[in-house]
Amino acid sequence: MxxxxxxxxxxxxxxxxxxxxIFLPVAVLxxxxxxxxxLPVPPFNGATLKWYGExxxxxxxxxxxxxxxxVAIGSATVACVLGFCAAYGLARFVLPASRLQxxxxxxxMTVSYLIIALGLLTxxxxxxxxxxxxxxxxxxxxxxxxxxxxxxxxSMGDHQKNIERAARDLGAAEWQVMTQVSAPMxxxxxxxxxxxxxxxxxxxxxxxFLLSRFDVTxxxxxxxxxxxxxxxxxxxxxxxxxxxxxxxLLILELIVFRRTAKK
Amino acid sequence: MTAPVSIRNATKIFGxxxxxxxxxxxxxxxxxxxxxxxxxCGKTTLLSLLGGFLSPSSGTIEINGKDMGxxxxxxxxxxxxxxxxxxxxxxxxxxxxxxxxxxxxVGKAERHAKAEELLDMVGLKTSANKKPHELSGGQxxxxxxxxxxxxxxxxxxxxxxxxxxxxxxxxxxxxxxxxIQKRVGTTFVHVTHDQEESMAIADRIVVMNAGRIEDVGxxxxxYMQPKTIFTASFMGEVNFIPGTFESATDSxxxxxxxxxxxxxxxxxxxxxxxxxxxxxxxxxxxxxxxxGTGPRITLGxxxxxxxxxxxxxxxxxxxxLDYPNMTITAHMPQSAIIEPGxxxxxxxxPTSVVVLHGHPPRPxxxxxxx
Numbered sequence: 001m002x003x004x005x006x007x008x009x010x011x012x013x014x015x016x017x018x019x020x021x022i023f024l025p026v027a028v029l030x031x032x033x034x035x036x037x038x039l040p041v042p043p044f045n046g047a048t049l050k051w052y053g054e055x056x057x058x059x060x061x062x063x064x065x066x067x068x069x070x071v072a073i074g075s076a077t078v079a080c081v082l083g084f085c086a087a088y089g090l091a092r093f094v095l096p097a098s099r100l101q102x103x104x105x106x107x108x109m110t111v112s113y114l115i116i117a118l119g120l121l122t123x124x125x126x127x128x129x130x131x132x133x134x135x136x137x138x139x140x141x142x143x144x145x146x147x148x149x150x151x152x153x154x155s156m157g158d159h160q161k162n163i164e165r166a167a168r169d170l171g172a173a174e175w176q177v178m179t180q181v182s183a184p185m186x187x188x189x190x191x192x193x194x195x196x197x198x199x200x201x202x203x204x205x206x207x208x209f210l211l212s213r214f215d216v217t218x219x220x221x222x223x224x225x226x227x228x229x230x231x232x233x234x235x236x237x238x239x240x241x242x243x244x245x246x247x248x249l250l251i252l253e254l255i256v257f258r259r260t261a262k263k
Numbered sequence: 264m265t266a267p268v269s270i271r272n273a274t275k276i277f278g279x280x281x282x283x284x285x286x287x288x289x290x291x292x293x294x295x296x297x298x299x300x301x302x303x304c305g306k307t308t309l310l311s312l313l314g315g316f317l318s319p320s321s322g323t324i325e326i327n328g329k330d331m332g333x334x335x336x337x338x339x340x341x342x343x344x345x346x347x348x349x350x351x352x353x354x355x356x357x358x359x360x361x362x363x364x365x366x367x368x369v370g371k372a373e374r375h376a377k378a379e380e381l382l383d384m385v386g387l388k389t390s391a392n393k394k395p396h397e398l399s400g401g402q403x404x405x406x407x408x409x410x411x412x413x414x415x416x417x418x419x420x421x422x423x424x425x426x427x428x429x430x431x432x433x434x435x436x437x438x439x440x441x442x443i444q445k446r447v448g449t450t451f452v453h454v455t456h457d458q459e460e461s462m463a464i465a466d467r468i469v470v471m472n473a474g475r476i477e478d479v480g481x482x483x484x485x486y487m488q489p490k491t492i493f494t495a496s497f498m499g500e501v502n503f504i505p506g507t508f509e510s511a512t513d514s515x516x517x518x519x520x521x522x523x524x525x526x527x528x529x530x531x532x533x534x535x536x537x538x539x540x541x542x543x544x545x546x547x548x549x550x551x552x553x554x555g556t557g558p559r560i561t562l563g564x565x566x567x568x569x570x571x572x573x574x575x576x577x578x579x580x581x582x583x584l585d586y587p588n589m590t591i592t593a594h595m596p597q598s599a600i601i602e603p604g605x606x607x608x609x610x611x612x613p614t615s616v617v618v619l620h621g622h623p624p625r626p627x628x629x630x631x632x633x
Contacts, residue, residue: 159347166349169314170363170414171337184353 026242033235051236061237064221067133068202071217075140076197080190082141083148088178091156092164102153109146116142117210124211131213139207144197151196155189156182195252199245265292265448266327266340266417268313273322275308282308284474285322292417295444295451297461300471301497306454307422309471313452314343314420327417337366340417344424348407350395356382356406357391363414381409384443401432408440412447419444421453425460437463458498462486470494487546487615492623495544502591503623504543504562508535518543518618521586522562527613535618542619547578549615550593553608560616562609565591570601577601583609 036048055061086105090098108116120139121131129135160182167181168174183190205219212220218241225234268290275283283305290296298306311317312324315336324331326340342363351359357378358365364374382388385405395403404424411419424440425433441464444451455461461468462482470478470485470493478485478494489495492503506520518525518541525543535541551559563585570579576594579601583589591609595601 162345162347162349163351165316165336166343166345166410167351167362169316169336169341169343170410171366172362173337173366176366181351185351187353 029235030239030242033232033239035232035235038231051232052240054233055236055240058233061218061221061225064216064218065240067215068218071133071137071140071208072198072201075137075144075201076194078137079141079144079148079197080152080194082145083193084152084183084186084190085178086145086149087153087156088182091153092161105149106146108142109150113143113204113206117207120207121210131211133212133215133217135211136208136217139211140197140201140204143204143207144200147200148193148197151189151193152186155186160185191255192252195248199248202245202248203241264340264415264417265450267292268418268450268452269325269328270309270312271323271325273309273312273319273324275305275312275317276320281474283312283319286474286476287322288469288476288479290450290452292450293448295441295464295466296453297465297468298452298454298471299456299458299461299468299497300477301456303473304471305474306456306471310343310420310422310452310454313418314341315339341420342411342414342416343420343422344407344411346423346426348395348403350403350406350410352395355392355394356387356398359395359406360410360413362410367414377413378409381413382406384446385409385439400428401436404428404436405439408443412443412449416449418450418452421451423454423456425455425457433460434463440464462498470497472497488617489544489619492542492544492619492621495617495619496623500547500592502545502547502593504545504589505622506541506543508537508539508541508618510537511535516618520562521589522583522609523585525560525562525613525616527560527616527618528558535620539620540622542622544617544619545591545611546615547592548576548594549611550595551610551612552596553610558613559610560613562611564606565609567601567603567605567607569603570595581607581609 033051034048036046036050089095090102090105095101117139120135120142124131124135163185164177164181167177172180203219204217205223208217209220209223216224218237222234222237222241225237268288270286270288270290273283273286274281286305286309298309300306308317312319313326313331315331315334318332331339351362354362357375360378360381361369361374364377369377379388379391382391385408387402387405387409390398390402395406398406404427407424421440425436428436437460440451440453444464453461453464462485465482467479468482468485469476472493477497478490480488485494486498489498495501496503504520504522506518506525509517509519509524511517515526515528516535518527520543551557553559553561563583565581565583566587568580568582568590570577573594574597576597577599579593579595581591581593583591584606593609
């Protein structure tokens, strides 16, 4: 009796400790973004929306936020298109060294962002490409393409192969098979890849920092704010970043996984 | 929209496996042809050659007199109905059926009208807005048929189309397929391993085995006058009695068997020479009561081993007096009383007995199953 109550207590404490460990930093960040005072540290002096007002009236932060959205959506779109084409090619046709090609496509996942950023920086310098949001976008395609490829490739089964064969049999050319049959059929996994890519690009700092110059993305802008010390405004903008990530994951969950479950 | 098909000396080799070995077949326009055989006999390979999904290692295929050698599946006057239906899961039934017309750049209003007309033909007009996952297996099958017919192909290829359906639904779809084929007049080439299905729907059955054509003919011919031991055993239950060809006169032939010498009216000269190994093929339902009108021959007495009731008949196992190791399967009338240990006379109508070249391989799968 007592031992069962003890074990119940232990498991609940473990659960709370676990989620506390994961979410406490975020909870503290969000809490002190409402801090009515100059420092985002305890004690909590009361709530105010003043810092959010400052964030949304800061033109540099707002342009960084727009840049981040553009880079995230642009790079995720490109990564999905390339990932889908690569997956289609490797799943549907007999290609030379296809195992090796699959390995090479997924390999960048295991390389740290810092190394990828350094490699790209060297390459851009060598090619004489000046740094801009475009170079950040290219960097994000490099990190997200393996992910998109892996997700989409995994969802391409033999059943769909027969459906594509039926489309060809009914007179569809290869590009029509891809755009009117394969892509719509694989839309749940393509959307999953897209939203994950957007989330990763939205949060990404190292590549965005090393490959940008005048126009920067939001994480880089936050970093430069942090150099002048902590204040509740940085907490507020951090909360906004977190909120957007959560929103993206919710969209993914609602649109994509619910749709898959229905089928 | 219909066309004749002509297959000449088609051979297909995969590595060191010969899937099709020098196949030649002429199919008339508007014919319902069934390719029948066990798995691995090459029937699906032949269908893929017609659809253009595979190309023959040698030989030619002509549809409507045109060589299909370099024609891609999309450009052929054929469409295929796949075993797993292969419907487009993200499209409504209307869009599924209209897909082929869309690829042929038919305007939206026209192709939707045509799609609805075909959905009406297969009894799914009211479901045009539904998605395939909302349908039952039989309904999906009908949509697949409507989709394949929407582009008015000259030849429709059906790859084991009823394989995934339960027995009752399969019988019903067989009737529907045949009725629709008669209505649209398209040449149908249908692959199956179910001999009952093939007899129920075919104008002509092509029996295939190990990459070759064993037999071609109407269902009645294939069943009652099979040309080979393989066909005879594949088309249903049969008793094989090995024997030796003795002699032929103008009107009769005589065959020596372990059950005595049998005199048969010669139905067709098949080049038998005295001393040749032959086999008598007798269907269980061809045994007759010993009294009655019409010609009768007897294979001697046999002892009833056991019997079971099948509704339309009793199926009994008999062992002949002259050769007790042999088991004969016979259908006896509904009203018969089957008593194990009783003796009966093995009486036959001699015109129903088929004489085939060679002896059955031992043990035949059929004899093992009896």
